[in-house]
Amino acid sequence: MPLSHLDQITLLKDILNNHQVDCCGSVSECEQLERLVKSLLVDPNIDASVKPVLQEVYNYSQHGQYTQHLNSHIEANQDNLSQWVDQININF
Template structure:
C-alpha cells in the first residue's frame, strides 16, 4: 500500500529532524529523501510553496549522497534543515 502525501511529508520531516538533532545521517537516508521528494513533486495535493522547499531538500539529498563527508554536509545545513521543517509544518 503506497504512502499518502501526508505520510510522505511526515516521513520527510522525521528524517530532516533526525539530521538536524543528531548532526549525522546515512547515505540511505539521503536516498530516501530523494525518493520522497520525487514522489511529492508529482503529487497534485502539494502546493507550489512546498514544492520550492522540496527542491531545496532534493538538492540537499543529492549533495549528501555523493559527498565524502556526509556529517559535515549535515552540520553545514543545520539552519536549512530547521527552516525546511518549519515551512512544511506551516503548509500542512
C-alpha cells in the same frame, strides 16, 4: 500499500529532524529523502508554494548522497534543516 502524501511529508520531516538533532545521517536516508521529494513534487495534492522547499531538500539529498563527508554536509545545513521543517509544518 503506498504512502499517502501526508505520510510521505511526515517521513520527510522525521528524517530532516533526525539530521538536525543528531548532526549525522546515512546515505540511505539521503536516498530516501530523494525518493520522497520526487514523489511529492509530482503529487497534485502538494501546494505549489511548498515545491521550492522540496527542491532545496532534493538538492541537499543529492549532495549528501555523493559527498565523502556526509556528517560535515549535515552540520553545514543545520539552519536549512530547521527552516525546511518549519516551512513544511506551515503548509501541512
